[in-house]
Amino acid sequence: MRIDPQKCVACGNCTYVCPMGAIYIDPVIRRATVDRDECVECYACYNGLSQEHLNPTMVRTVRKVFQFFRLRFEPEPDVCPTAAFAPEDLTWPRIVRRAFSDPRVPHESTGVEGRGTEEVKTNDVSGRVQTGEVGFTIEFGRPAVGVRFHEIQKMTMRLAKAGVAFEKKNPITTLLKDETTGEIRDDILDEKIMSAIVEIKVPVERTEEIIRMVWEVEKEVDTVVCLGVGARCDETGRENIVAPILEQLGYHPERAKTNIGLGRITNKPAAEPRTAAEPVTTR
Numbered sequence: 001m002r003i004d005p006q007k008c009v010a011c012g013n014c015t016y017v018c019p020m021g022a023i024y025i026d027p028v029i030r031r032a033t034v035d036r037d038e039c040v041e042c043y044a045c046y047n048g049l050s051q052e053h054l055n056p057t058m059v060r061t062v063r064k065v066f067q068f069f070r071l072r073f074e075p076e077p078d079v080c081p082t083a084a085f086a087p088e089d090l091t092w093p094r095i096v097r098r099a100f101s102d103p104r105v106p107h108e109s110t111g112v113e114g115r116g117t118e119e120v121k122t123n124d125v126s127g128r129v130q131t132g133e134v135g136f137t138i139e140f141g142r143p144a145v146g147v148r149f150h151e152i153q154k155m156t157m158r159l160a161k162a163g164v165a166f167e168k169k170n171p172i173t174t175l176l177k178d179e180t181t182g183e184i185r186d187d188i189l190d191e192k193i194m195s196a197i198v199e200i201k202v203p204v205e206r207t208e209e210i211i212r213m214v215w216e217v218e219k220e221v222d223t224v225v226c227l228g229v230g231a232r233c234d235e236t237g238r239e240n241i242v243a244p245i246l247e248q249l250g251y252h253p254e255r256a257k258t259n260i261g262l263g264r265i266t267n268k269p270a271a272e273p274r275t276a277a278e279p280v281t282t283r
């Protein structure tokens with residue numbers, strides 16, 4: 001995102017809406033400026049503020065006159081009075097920022113908006129997590145901290161070394177150079193994004209091992225990390241295998257969402273169609 005210095009009148013409204021704190025009023029040029037390295041191209045500034053089309057010269061003059069009389073002329077707080085935002089035509093690799101940060105832009109790799117994955121939330125039709133398996137979502141950067149791919153790579157490399165299966169329909173998986181090493185493409189490693197989710201699954205016996213591994217690696221990662229766990233219910237609608245392991249590890253698992261199995265199964269081979277799936281949250 002860029003701000004047109006010819007149009008900006010330095011009212012400061014946009015500095016409050018940027019979740020990354022990437023907009024500041026440059027004291028030298030006296031205009032709002034975007035720190036491009038910190039900007040994740042989420043478009044919250046552009047979409048979150050109404051754009052008025054006041055004449056910048058007129059607004060600056062009025063503000064100066066008011067200032068002379070020790071008065072302030074400020075636009076409404078949810079408005080950019082001069083429509084000063086100038087979104088760029090993003091190219092690779094910067095465009096990856098927007099894909100992971102603007103929730104209205106679908107990921108090309110999966111066609112899903114937001115973080116680009118449905119996770120286990122649609123397990124009743126996708127059958128990602130089967131009986132005897134446990135699925136993990138490892139989320140980076142949310143809320144409002146952001147993350148760079150080289151930080152995510154610390155986790156993917158460790159998980160790959162442990163021989164986990166990365167979810168195919170996940171945008172981070174599609175950006176891995178090599179699933180056996182967990183390395184992410186070199187050309188995006190320094191790109192900063194709002195948030196991302198790594199998805200893996202393992203046999204249920206490895207639940208504790210993986211959670212302990214995530215605990216260890218997250219200490220080395222320079223952002224917030226959130227762990228989600230998904231498992232299938234039994235025929236009575238209960239989950240009595242993974243939940244006790246989580247409790248043993250000190251979590252108090254709550255049933256977050258339950259898929260009731262009314263959808264049409266889209267993945268082959270399909271899981272037992274009438275079996276529900278129970279994502280368990282540890283957040």
Ligand code: SF4
Nearest residue numbers: 008009011012014080
């Ligand atoms: S809201 Fe618009 S005019 Fe005000 S500081 Fe931001 S870019 Fe400049």
Ligand code: SF4
Nearest residue numbers: 018039040042043045
């Ligand atoms: S696009 Fe998002 S991160 Fe970039 S300046 Fe605007 S609000 Fe901040």
